[in-house]
Amino acid sequence: MKYDRNSLKAEEFINDEEINDTVRYANEHKDDLELIDKILEKAKKRKGLDHRDASVLLACTDASRIRKIYDLAEQIKKDFYGNRIVLFAPLYLSNYCVNGCLYCPYHIKNKNIPRKKLTQEEVAKEVIALQDMGHKRLAIEAGEDPVNNPIEYILECIDTIYSIRHKNGAIRRVNVNIAATTVDDYRKLKDAGIGTYILFQETYNKTEYERLHPTGPKHDYAWHTEAMDRAMDGGIDDVGIGVLFGLDNYSYEFAGLLMHAEHLEAVHGVGPHTISVPRVKRADDIDPDDFDNSLDDEMFCRIAACIRIAVPYTGMIISTRETPEVREKIIRLGVSQISGGSRTSVGGYCEEERPHDTEQFDVSDNRTLDEVVNWLMRAGYIPSFCTACYREGRTGDRFMELCKSGQIQNCCHPNALMTLKEFLLDYASEDTVRLGDEVIEREIGNIPSSKVQDIVRDRLTRIVEGDRDFRF
Numbered sequence: 001m002k003y004d005r006n007s008l009k010a011e012e013f014i015n016d017e018e019i020n021d022t023v024r025y026a027n028e029h030k031d032d033l034e035l036i037d038k039i040l041e042k043a044k045k046r047k048g049l050d051h052r053d054a055s056v057l058l059a060c061t062d063a064s065r066i067r068k069i070y071d072l073a074e075q076i077k078k079d080f081y082g083n084r085i086v087l088f089a090p091l092y093l094s095n096y097c098v099n100g101c102l103y104c105p106y107h108i109k110n111k112n113i114p115r116k117k118l119t120q121e122e123v124a125k126e127v128i129a130l131q132d133m134g135h136k137r138l139a140i141e142a143g144e145d146p147v148n149n150p151i152e153y154i155l156e157c158i159d160t161i162y163s164i165r166h167k168n169g170a171i172r173r174v175n176v177n178i179a180a181t182t183v184d185d186y187r188k189l190k191d192a193g194i195g196t197y198i199l200f201q202e203t204y205n206k207t208e209y210e211r212l213h214p215t216g217p218k219h220d221y222a223w224h225t226e227a228m229d230r231a232m233d234g235g236i237d238d239v240g241i242g243v244l245f246g247l248d249n250y251s252y253e254f255a256g257l258l259m260h261a262e263h264l265e266a267v268h269g270v271g272p273h274t275i276s277v278p279r280v281k282r283a284d285d286i287d288p289d290d291f292d293n294s295l296d297d298e299m300f301c302r303i304a305a306c307i308r309i310a311v312p313y314t315g316m317i318i319s320t321r322e323t324p325e326v327r328e329k330i331i332r333l334g335v336s337q338i339s340g341g342s343r344t345s346v347g348g349y350c351e352e353e354r355p356h357d358t359e360q361f362d363v364s365d366n367r368t369l370d371e372v373v374n375w376l377m378r379a380g381y382i383p384s385f386c387t388a389c390y391r392e393g394r395t396g397d398r399f400m401e402l403c404k405s406g407q408i409q410n411c412c413h414p415n416a417l418m419t420l421k422e423f424l425l426d427y428a429s430e431d432t433v434r435l436g437d438e439v440i441e442r443e444i445g446n447i448p449s450s451k452v453q454d455i456v457r458d459r460l461t462r463i464v465e466g467d468r469d470f471r472f
């Protein structure tokens with residue numbers, strides 16, 4: 001198999017030999033300061049880096065250059081995403097699953113875990129609970145099970161989610177994280193009005209992939225790896241990729257992840273909308289110590305920084321798998337979206353206490369959404385509940401063009417302030433309201449156009465009067 005980013009064959013665009021060569025090259029040059037400086041200069045142009053150059057930065061051992069990598073990642077984050085952080089929550093629909101993934105407690109052989117699938121009435125209750133927290137953007141999750149969770153079930157759930165209007169609440173964007181499927185099914189998801197289709201590769205190493213997925217349809221490496229091409233063929237132009245760090249060597253995964261992004265850009269003209277960086281966590285019958293590729297917080301943050309530099313236009317997501325401390329550090333380096341107030345069990349949002357019986361993983365950040373919003377503002381960020389782009393038809397290459405021209409900033413900033421105001425009025429605690437109003441007042445002044453500032457002031461008044469859902 002020869003490396004070819006334009007190929008539609010998994011083993012050609014994610015080519016094992018090319019990845020091993022890249023990792024070897026990066027290790028050979030990890031102390032080559034002249035080369036590292038050249039790559040950093042290239043990166044400063046904010047056009048991104050290819051997997052080879054980015055891998056050299058990841059392998060770099062020189063303390064002063066590592067500092068420069070972090071500084072540049074922070075600067076790129078500020079330039080492209082400002083100080084906004086978009087918030088979302090996962091919604092687990094069903095933990096029935098026919099796959100045998102060794103790192104997930106929903107694997108078919110786990111007979112201890114209760115199996116649950118939400119009815120439409122239960123979906124509605126979960127959505128009301130999420131709306132009552134203040135969420136506007138969800139990522140739905142379900143195991144792979146053609147009998148219990150067929151595509152019709154997923155579509156019905158999406159319809160239900162979009163249909164619920166509770167008080168001032170509404171879920172305005174549903175992202176979907178379900179198993180690799182057919183072009184026809186992706187078309188149906190597109191027609192149902194989904195935001196991003198998310199599918200983690202778990203590991204790009206085919207041998208490891210097959211070992212970690214011993215049974216079930218997910219065992220097929222090519223079917224899984226080529227899923228995003230089918231999704232795009234089905235009309236979904238915002239796709240989210242990611243690996244589960246800890247399963248295989250991080251340098252290998254990092255190169256594979258970037259090669260996947262390069263492939264999507266080369267073939268479809270648009271790279272991934274988001275990249276997620278989850279790490280293996282403890283859960284029911286899963287012990288992260290069983291996986292010997294775990295990486296420390298320092299290297300985890302370095303990976304995030306190098307991703308930020310390599311693909312400046314791609315959003316980066318971090319979940320509540322990570323502690324507040326790690327989240328704070330990594331947000332600075334390039335993360336643009338985080339989950340908040342998450343429950344990772346089926347039906348978890350309707351329970352008074354966080355239930356653990358059907359959890360997919362242990363949550364390390366147990367704060368409520370209000371606490372997360374408050375914390376973000378204290379750390380200098382604007383929490384945003386914006387969902388404007390796909391609702392305004394800004395997806396795929398239209399989104400990327402706007403992003404690359406810098407024009408998107410004129411939408412993100414005012415949208416963040418207006419959706420934050422909605423949150424303050426409808427869901428926030430007293431202290432968060434006080435803090436939030438100060439943030440909004442201060443940040444209006446940072447909108448470059450005075451005309452847009454005036455529009456935002458007018459809309460904020462109308463939000464106080466009861467109007468909702470303004471967007472640029």
Ligand code: SF4
Nearest residue numbers: 097101104106107143
């Ligand atoms: S990772 Fe997904 S496919 Fe694998 S067992 Fe868990 S729910 Fe099923």
Ligand code: SF4
Nearest residue numbers: 386387388389411412
């Ligand atoms: S305007 Fe678009 S890119 Fe900006 S925060 Fe909203 S949805 Fe995201």
